[in-house]
Amino acid sequence: MKSTPAMIPQRPALRAIMHALVLTALVCFSSLSASAAATFTQKIDPPEITLGNTTTVTISIQGAEANDFQLPEVDGLNVISTGVNTSISLINGAFSTTASRTFEIGASHAGSYTIPAFDIGLQDGSTLHIKAMKLNVVPAASASSVPGLPAQNSPPSPPPNLAPYPVFNPNGPVVMPPKVPVGPTPPDASATTTPSEVNPPLEPDGRPAKVFIVIAPETTDAYVGESIPMRIDFYLRLDVAAQQDSLPTIKGSDFLINSLTGRYQEEQLEVANEPYIRDTWITAISAPKSGDFPLQMVRDTYWVKRVRVNFTPLSNFFMTQPTLEHEPISSNQLTIHVHSLPDEGRPAHFTGVIGQLKVTGTAQPLTVAVGEPVTLNFTITGSGNFDYIRCPVLAEDPAWKSYVPSSKIDYQDNTHTQGVKTFTQAVIPQKSGNLPLPQATFSYFDPSTKQYVTIPISLPGVTVTGSALATTASPAAPGDSEAANPASAAEFLPNRVTMGHLYSTLLPVYHQPWFWLTQGGLLLALALGLLVMFIASRRKKVDDSGERLQQQLSLKQEQEAMAKAVSDGNALNFFVAARHAIQLQLGAQWRVNPEALTLGEIRSRDASLAESLEPLFTQADEVIYSGGTGGRFDLAHWERHVRELLQPHLQTA
Numbered sequence: 001m002k003s004t005p006a007m008i009p010q011r012p013a014l015r016a017i018m019h020a021l022v023l024t025a026l027v028c029f030s031s032l033s034a035s036a037a038a039t040f041t042q043k044i045d046p047p048e049i050t051l052g053n054t055t056t057v058t059i060s061i062q063g064a065e066a067n068d069f070q071l072p073e074v075d076g077l078n079v080i081s082t083g084v085n086t087s088i089s090l091i092n093g094a095f096s097t098t099a100s101r102t103f104e105i106g107a108s109h110a111g112s113y114t115i116p117a118f119d120i121g122l123q124d125g126s127t128l129h130i131k132a133m134k135l136n137v138v139p140a141a142s143a144s145s146v147p148g149l150p151a152q153n154s155p156p157s158p159p160p161n162l163a164p165y166p167v168f169n170p171n172g173p174v175v176m177p178p179k180v181p182v183g184p185t186p187p188d189a190s191a192t193t194t195p196s197e198v199n200p201p202l203e204p205d206g207r208p209a210k211v212f213i214v215i216a217p218e219t220t221d222a223y224v225g226e227s228i229p230m231r232i233d234f235y236l237r238l239d240v241a242a243q244q245d246s247l248p249t250i251k252g253s254d255f256l257i258n259s260l261t262g263r264y265q266e267e268q269l270e271v272a273n274e275p276y277i278r279d280t281w282i283t284a285i286s287a288p289k290s291g292d293f294p295l296q297m298v299r300d301t302y303w304v305k306r307v308r309v310n311f312t313p314l315s316n317f318f319m320t321q322p323t324l325e326h327e328p329i330s331s332n333q334l335t336i337h338v339h340s341l342p343d344e345g346r347p348a349h350f351t352g353v354i355g356q357l358k359v360t361g362t363a364q365p366l367t368v369a370v371g372e373p374v375t376l377n378f379t380i381t382g383s384g385n386f387d388y389i390r391c392p393v394l395a396e397d398p399a400w401k402s403y404v405p406s407s408k409i410d411y412q413d414n415t416h417t418q419g420v421k422t423f424t425q426a427v428i429p430q431k432s433g434n435l436p437l438p439q440a441t442f443s444y445f446d447p448s449t450k451q452y453v454t455i456p457i458s459l460p461g462v463t464v465t466g467s468a469l470a471t472t473a474s475p476a477a478p479g480d481s482e483a484a485n486p487a488s489a490a491e492f493l494p495n496r497v498t499m500g501h502l503y504s505t506l507l508p509v510y511h512q513p514w515f516w517l518t519q520g521g522l523l524l525a526l527a528l529g530l531l532v533m534f535i536a537s538r539r540k541k542v543d544d545s546g547e548r549l550q551q552q553l554s555l556k557q558e559q560e561a562m563a564k565a566v567s568d569g570n571a572l573n574f575f576v577a578a579r580h581a582i583q584l585q586l587g588a589q590w591r592v593n594p595e596a597l598t599l600g601e602i603r604s605r606d607a608s609l610a611e612s613l614e615p616l617f618t619q620a621d622e623v624i625y626s627g628g629t630g631g632r633f634d635l636a637h638w639e640r641h642v643r644e645l646l647q648p649h650l651q652t653a
Contacts, residue, residue, distance in 0.1 A: 038064030040128050044115075048136040051110045054080060055135060059120070060100040061128065067121045071103050077113055077135070080104045083268035104267065110139035200235065200271055208272045210240045213248065213331035215297050217285065221337045223447055226354040227258070227284040227385040229415040232297055232331070234279040235271060246300045248281065251330070254293035258284045258416050282414040286385060287338040297331040341445055345452045349393040353444035355384015355417070359392065361457040363437055370432050370466040376405075376440075378423040378457065384444065386416065391423040392442040392457055399435050402427045431468040436461045551588045555581055555646075562642065566635045574635050575620035578642045582613060585646055616642065 040061045049055050057071060071079060083102045107113065115133040122128065200208040217230040232248050250257050260281045267278055287293060341354075362377045378392050391405040405425035412418045429435055437459040445452050509515050558581040565574035580594070587594030590605065599617045603610035616638075623633075 038062065038122060038126070038128065040120075040130075042130055042133070044133045044135060047134065048138065049107070050138050051107060054104050054106045057103040057105060057115070057133065058100055059130065060098055061120070061122075062098040064122045064124060064126075065097075066099065066128070067123060069101075069118075069120045071105075072116050072118050074113055074115055076108050076111065077115070078106050078108065080106050081267060081269060085268060102267070105135070107135070107137040110137045112136050198233075198235075198271060208237070208274050209235075210237045211235065211301055211327075211329050213297055213299060213329055215295070215331045215334065217295065217334065217336070220295075220334055221339075222287065223339050223341055223354055223445065224288065224290050225286055225341075225352050225385055225388060226447055227286050227415070227417045228336075229282070229284050229413075229417055232260075232281040232283065234281075234299060234329075235276045236279075236301075238268070238275040238277060244279070244299075244301065248297045248299040248331075250285070251296045251298055252294070254289075255285045255287055255295060255336070284415040284417050287336065290338045290340040293336050293338060294333050295336050296333040298328050301327055301329045342450070342452075347441075347443035347452055347454050349441070350443045350445070350452065351390045352388040353384055353390075354388070354447055355382055355444060356446055356448065357382035357384055357389075357442075357444050359442045359455050359457055361392065361440055361459050363459050363462065366460060367463045367465070368429065370429055370464055370468060373426040373428050374437070374462055376423075376425045376427060376437070376459065378405075378425070378440070378442075380421045380423075380442065381419075383418045386411070386419050386421055389421050391425060392440040394425075394427070394438040394440050397438040399430055400427045400438055401430060402438070429462065429464040432464045432466055434461055435464050548588070551584060555584045558584065559643075559646075562639055566639050569635065571623050571633045571635060574633075574638065575616075575623045578638065579617060579620045581642065581646060582616070613645070616645075 042059050044057050081104045085100045113135045117132045118130050120128045198214050200212050212235050214233045217228050222228050260283050358381050360379045364375050394402055403426045405423045407423050409421045440457040443454045558577045561577035583594035583597045586597050
């Protein structure tokens with residue numbers, strides 16, 4: 001029924017009444033949920049960490065509001081940060097509130113810790129008993145120096161019976177250039193601060209920016225090819241929070257970047273007295289050429305930039321709809337100074353490795369026969385650009401024949417700059433005796449000392465038994481007899497000494513009876529397969545035809561139910577039939593179960609169609625929820641609208 005001018009002034013009063021009823025219902029539901037017994041969950045994840053890393057203790061309380069509480073103090077454990085998250089859900093008509101508090105914990109030394117049991121007081125006077133939690137902290141040799149970054153696992157140290165640099169001469173590693181003054185790296189004004197001291201950009205109203213990114217590389221002074229660990233922090237103010245599904249990318253082509261960690265950490269914290277959600281990634285970058293280059297990251301961000309208020313005349317409600325804006329958010333910009341590697345003292349077999357590394361080598365077995373392989377194993381540990389690490393170089397030695405090595409790498413941190421790389425290489429002795437293995441060396445550039453380092457790797461001697469491998473003899477001179485040079489006669493032998501199996505007939509195979517029996521069997525099997533496929537396709541057509549007929553009958557029944565509901569003025573029956581008719585049409589078109597087609601499922605398949613169907617589905621939910629007593633409706637108007645939506649189906653039917 002159309003509105004008249006006399007009815008228009010009554011709408012604000014009607015809206016006020018409806019809003020009051022909704023608020024009253026919310027209060028009632030909240031009271032019911034508050035009266036339910038409180039429940040809680042607790043967890044520590046992970047229960048074992050490496051010294052320098054952190055773990056998270058999460059305590060979630062549902063159905064009650066807790067007084068302020070903290071974890072009990074434990075000697076050796078430190079609470080680095082805390083966060084609070086509250087969620088409200090409506091299940092079976094009842095509201096449920098869950099408050100979660102997280103504690104990020106670090107340890108000052110390795111060992112086994114126990115967070116003792118404690119009680120949490122609730123505002124209704126009752127208490128919750130939290131059980132004791134255990135944490136195991138594994139020792140680590142060193143920690144990462146990335147600002148604000150948890151310490152990373154250090155590569156394992158060599159076994160105690162192996163020297164850090166096993167040598168085959170008393171001089172040890174060769175360092176080149178021998179005399180290069182090493183001073184402290186000059187401070188860089190463009191270096192960023194730690195995340196806890198970050199100064200966010202400001203909005204025009206003076207508040208911190210709603211969304212911003214902070215990057216913190218380990219250093220801004222590096223060499224070509226050097227891997228620089230870097231931390232990326234993405235800040236999103238809570239009042240504009242939205243789900244993000246993209247990763248930060250580096251601007252320009254001046255730097256190469258390793259794979260990002262998964263969502264390394266997500267936490268809630270305060271920046272400039274404003275609550276934020278911070279996502280953190282860890283990676284490493286490197287520059288392929290020398291020079292001064294700007295470094296900046298960007299993330300394609302979806303966030304709630306504003307909220308739009310819409311009035312729906314059919315339900316007499318104001319509805320708020322958040323507007324998600326897509327915008328690339330850029331980070332702070334730094335300048336990275338990239339130096340060329342020095343030419344002086346560069347080893348002949350240098351492959352571009354930059355870092356601080358240790359190398360060990362072993363050989364097995366130590367007693368073999370001539371021609372049997374000896375396996376060399378080289379292990380390289382430390383920090384550096386592991387992609388550039390190649391197998392240690394073996395010196396040329398005619399007593400040994402070497403083969404191409406295989407490699408394996410095990411990264412020890414999230415930046416992929418610390419790890420263990422192993423090489424396996426086979427060498428074969430060419431003669432007998434007590435043979436020393438070929439000398440092996442490995443070279444890299446140390447950025448802290450600005451020098452090349454060549455490490456000699458000691459390998460044990462091998463006892464080789466048996467006769468030396470025969471070498472190829474020179475062809476006999478013209479006129480020499482075979483008896484005078486038996487070695488040359490033994491070199492040229494026929495491919496086959498015996499004639500092998502002889503056949504008694506040369507009759508072609510297609511003249512044999514078994515050949516045609518085999519072909520007939522194959523043709524019969526093919527014919528049977530085609531017959532089965534034909535019967536199955538006919539049956540499927542019959543099934544499809546019956547299914548379409550049933551769908552058309554069901555759709556016709558729903559249309560008749562709509563017409564009857566309009567004549568009876570029954571809004572509940574009308575909207576139930578109308579929504580089911582739409583589901584039937586789309587289910588037949590998309591070949592899915594009609595009852596499974598919610599508005600969200602339709603939106604995932606066709607956003608524009610979902611937008612046109614949203615008023616109908618929303619109104620149907622309200623009418624069904626209220627039992628058809630939500631108000632008066634122009635059902636004839638709604639029927640015309642639904643038939644317009646169904647018209648394409650009626651034409652094809």
